[in-house]
Amino acid sequence: MPSTGSPPRQPGEPIVVPPGLSGVAVTDTTIGDVRGQEGFYHYRQYSAVELAEQRTVEDVWHLLFEGELPDAQQRAEFVRQVRPMRHLSRGVRTALPAIARTRPAPLDGLRTALSLSGAADGLRPLWDLDEPARRADALRICAQVPTLLAAQHRLGKDLEPVPPRDDLSYAANYLFMLTGEEPSEQHAWAIERYLISTIDHGFNASTFTARVIASTGADVAACVVGAVGALSGPLHGGAPSRALDLLDAIGTPERIDSYLREQITSGERIMGFGHAVYRTEDPRSRLLRETAHQLGGQRVDFAVEVEARVLDLLAELKPERGLYTNVEFYAGVVMEDCGLPREMFTPTFASSRVIGWCAHILEQARERKIIRPGARYVGPPPPQPVPASA
The missing domain is CATH 1.10.230.10 (Cytochrome P450-Terp, domain 2)
Known part of the structure; x- marks a missing residue:
């Protein structure tokens, strides 16, 4: 009988996948998923929309990092732990004006500020850390991103940065740092909903970028810097x-x-x-x-x-x-x-998505294996003689 289908793949021959890896599952995850045909997405086992309607950013942050929604005692302990991390070191605060002058767009400045913050806080490669140390670094980066973004925005407007307040929720504190005024409950509630709804969304380009970098064993700040770079593209976070x-x-x-x-x-x-x-x-x-x-x-x-x-x-x-x-x-x-200027829309997206990025970074770090796909070469056939120099 005549053979049908493609010839068997030879050992070492790469698997040919669709452009953009569309429809390709590259790993397993317990963090969440998007079911596009149904119009549904979830964080862990919960509807992301229901979480946005009923919970706080810090509740969902706990869910993604710890694997469960917190009870009242766990929530209080988590808040007590993470809110002081919003404050920046003196060295980073001193450098922010220079970053804002050279990189006026807050999202561009965030990449530089994160690199500096990671170095100032002594973040070490994920490969060299145990799980508690990796988690501590990820918590700190998540807490600092809104502070860095708000400071970059204000400095770009020739305004002094507003220090974070430990008594305000994630969303209310973010709005406070941007404007210098405590927001109304309605505005804080609306931004909280938006932030929760954008914390994670499957293996999008920035999340995948963060995981690739994490697979090399790099530090958390390096992983998030790469993710921010991916998010800055107009096909991803700029709309x-x-x-x-x-x-x-x-x-x-x-x-x-x-x-x-x-x-x-x-x-x-x-x-x-x-x-x-x-x-x-x-x-x-x-x-x-x-x-x-x-x-x-x-x-x-x-x-x-x-x-x-x-x-x-x-x-x-x-x-x-x-x-x-x-x-x-x-x-x-x-x-x-809610009073956010348009140039802060995509940075505000980053201020929540960093939580999802870091959850994926922690999950990827447990794999202890580098992501290293191949590519199908389609150029001129080698080897060809090297022409003599003129």
Whole structure:
């Protein structure tokens, strides 16, 4: 009978995978997952959306690091442990103005500040540490990232950094450090929801980057610096402000249809719609739409109207695409309503995602094996004679 299928793979021959590793599972994890066909994602065994509705950032942080949600006593102990870690060493505080002058974008400055902070705090390679020491380093980095981001933002505006307050929650403290004013309960609640909803989201590019670096045994700061670099790319973390730009470009309800039809028919991407994994509505979008509704205001009403027309027109003009609202659309609306400037939208994303990165870093460090895939060479066939120099 004639043979069917591909020839057997030879020993040492790399497995050919889809571009971008789409659909490829590269490891096992207990941290969480995204089920794109269902429009569902979870942290450990709990719905991430339900956690955002019912718990605090510090509860979910405990869940990802310790494997369980804390009871009242565990919560109090965890808070007592991590909140003092928000404070930066004197050497780092002294260097921040120079970093802000040379790297004015807070996310760019964060990479430099994290490298400095890791060195100043004496972070050692993961390979050389036991589990408690790795956990302590990860906790410290998670606690310091919001402080570093807020300080970089204020220094870039020629304002003095605002020291963290140990009596405020994760979200309220972050807003306080940015503005110098204690936020309203409603704004702290809304940002808390956003932060929890973005703590982790499967093996996205920045999380995978953090795990690759962790597999080399590097220190936690180095792993997070790499993750921040991946997040800074516009295809990953740079879209919340661009979704607001869409609302600004439309301007008034009368322009919604004409503007959107022109954008869609010309092939322009509609920011805030479509996702690499979800094939139905992004569950984070539902959560943040509800959050925006509770904040209220004309901007929210306009966003709801635009969203409805985008979905109708996409269904009419691009029925084969199956695009739905993603997290960025309402994330921008919520953050703007809570007083965050647009240049801080992606950094705010990083201020929560660092918790997910560090949970993955700790999990990867237990593997004690470097991630070292191969590549399929497709250049000119070697070996060829080296031409003589002219």
